[in-house]
Amino acid sequence: MAKIQRPEGSRRGLIWATGAFGAGVLLNVDRVPYWVPIAALVFVVWRLMAASQLRRLPGVIIRSVLALLLVAGVLVRFHTLNGLSAGTALLILMGAVKLLETRAQRDQFIVVAVTVFLLLAACLDRQGLVHAPLYLLHAWLCCVALAVVAYAPTAVSAPIPAFDDRAAMLLAGRSLLFALPLAVMLFVFFPRLPGAFWAIPRSDEALTGLGDSMSPGSISELTTSYDVAFRAHFEGPPPPPQERYWRGPVLHEFDGYTWKRTARSFASVEPLKYLGPEYRYRISLEPSARHWWFSLDTATGSPEPKVYFTYDYQLISKEPVKEGTHYSLVSYTSTRAMQPLAPLARRYDTDLYGNRNPKSRALAVKLRSGVTSDSAYVRTVLELFRTGGFQYTLTPPRLGFDSVDDFLFDTRLGFCGHYASAFVLMMRAAGVPARVVTGYLGGEWNSIGSYFIVRQSDAHSWAEVWLDGRGWTRVDPTAVVAPERLRRGILDILPNAVSARARFVWSQPWLGALLQRWDALNTAWNDRVIKFNFADQLHLLQQLGIKSPRAEQLGWAFGAGLVGWMLWIAWQVGRGAPRSRPDKLARAYIALCKKLGRAGVTRESHQGPLAFAGELSKYRPDLPDDVHSLVLRYARLRYGRTERESYLAEVRQFEQEVSRLALRARASETPHR
């Protein structure tokens, strides 16, 4: 048997495959080191030049050396070949090297396959509304490339209706459209996992969001990011501005310089008496790689079993928030404790951990002795902040180890962290239990989507003090110094706090409105599509009337849907397939027979045209002569010998004469036999 040759790839296939690959690289261009797309571009150009005979393709040694060098480059940069970024870089580079040895059709298929995986990598990384059309477009591009590559091997020349680029594009588009219903069905009903099989740490991503410690003194400039922390949709009316405190990590331990969360969780959640209005809302949390789930002030409980509700009303997830999450909560902004503070907790939250900040402590003791109650003392300290020449700034001077002393008696410049830190220390020094709460304050109201956008720049910290008879009470010392911080975002009071881009947006009201619209759309996309998960699936099934969906029920429904779709596709695709549709001449003849039938002459299905014509002349001499000659003409056109050109003209004429033929209806009479 002859050696089977691998079919050569066509030039057209090469160009399409390379183009799709290039587009795939572009989709990933900002997630890989800059030299990766450059290398890919060089190889693409090289390959295309080789296709135009401008350059030779490299030999196997050069290719191997190139491949090894590039893998080494990825290793040096990432120290691993695992992970999304390293994997993507590797995929791009290997695909580019593969291009250099792409000759056979099979190689072109491989390039297209690599491109599909590049698309997948892009999908895994970014899922914004902007990207979705790009991804769809690229999927289509891959399909077109596949069609062109598959058409490639040409042994016989000159097919008349060549399967050209346009045909390939149409076909790929049509096929994807046909696939769409199935994709939607699978997307909605395909079983999702409540968790993950494995997790690849996305180490290349910087952590954003609140940390688990706070050292106001160490920060000389607070970088404020405009990134979204979460969005909050309220079912009823949203809370007023002075109540929009979003609770995050609560910090207890202070060494004089740094506030830390406690690792201990020694108390259970005390029952509370809830006052004021109840707020029901849903939070859409952005990924942060932190464990915090945020709530409006005091939540009533944990939304999910995997999230702890701690004694200081934090929501702490077992797993870091690696992907967008949403959850529903009920909160109150005003509470009363029903029991006195446990002695252990009291001791813990009045602890000063050493003897730092002696001047502040002395001041605290002095101020406390001047008033009769803890709440009066709180007012006194706030009065001190108001009248003591304190200023709000995001670029405070650095502080020494006695950070509160430095702040209170020296610099008097600081942001929320400084005030909260100083306030809590003053409380504790006077024996009032107090703690620092970090989180966010305020948020931008999006009236189109009716939700708050809370950004990293809204990060805030405040204090909670224990007042006997009331329990833990929120006190925000920053609000005393910069009361406008409550009502307006950080942009209003400190326009230089954020990036130039954010400032520009903020300065143009129409742009802001446009961006709000865009954010509303994006949020809907994120909530409905991107974050569609196991829980939503269950919810949807329950809405569809399946209260407790069982596997086999779902399987049957699923199978039925699949079969239905397959039938539909078979029908759609088969529409172009042959049917015993009569040709033009036969159609005209059938029309003629129909007319005759209405006039009372029915052609029996066994009668050929000649026999029929004979019967016509014999039994129905009353019919015009045209009829007889038309039937005979059909026989001649069908079975006789005619030139092709004149044949077509004659068929057309036959058709016209049939349509012009007018017969009087004589339906009552059947032909005589």
Place this chain on the structure above:
Amino acid sequence: MLVAGLNYANSTALFLTFLLTGFTLVSMHQCHRNLLGAQLVAATAQPTFAHRSGTLSLTFGNPAAAARFRIAAAVGDEPVAPTDLPPHGRGRIDLPVGAPRRGVVQIDRLHLVTTHPFGLFRTWTWVHAPIEMLVYPHPNGSLPMPTHYGNTAGARSLTNTGADEWLGLRPFRDGDSPRQVDWKAYAREAPLLVKEYSAAGAELRMFDFGALANLPLEAKLEQLARWVVDAEGGGERYGLKLPNGYIKPDRGPEHRHRCLAALAMFGLEDVQRGENPAT
């Protein structure tokens, strides 16, 4: 892809996966539809000489209003030479078919394959069409051609006899002796032409099987085939005398075919006889 999408609970990746799944299934239907309903209109195999490759010409018809692409055919193994069928049109595939020995090559079934449109699926079918290809004996042997009617002596070869009249050039046909090819013309990029001579006078040649007594059977047939080809190439009239029959002297392509067919089928009469090798 599915695993990645599920693992990261990544909706976009999952949707992409499902979309491509659907796409693959659609392409399966399209691939099936590409072959479904294609008609094998005609399959003809021109007679060829043994030790050469014959050609099986397949003509496909497309009764549908949609074009079909990349339909390949094979006799048994790897398909070659795909063709495209325009709407309501036809396409042709020339398949090489090996002809190892004289007689009849029986092709029982054809393998039709297409991977269009995306190369993801391969639709195939068998066409059971008994096709026969007649294989003439390989023209071989160096014995001189008998000169005269019934005369087996008298050596005279065509090409080295100056007495023949120059008739002209005609296109190359299978079986023509390379010595008769006008290589000079070929070198000038003309098609492969053969110099034709008419034998001096209207000589009749009778090739007698019985006169080649001391050769094995196949060698005899090959020698006779050589003579027939050469005599036809020389524009002579010739006849054939076989133990089981006699073909009157004549000339022309049909006569040539009759003689060569008789040689091809000699001794193989128990095999089903193909009167007309084209079906």
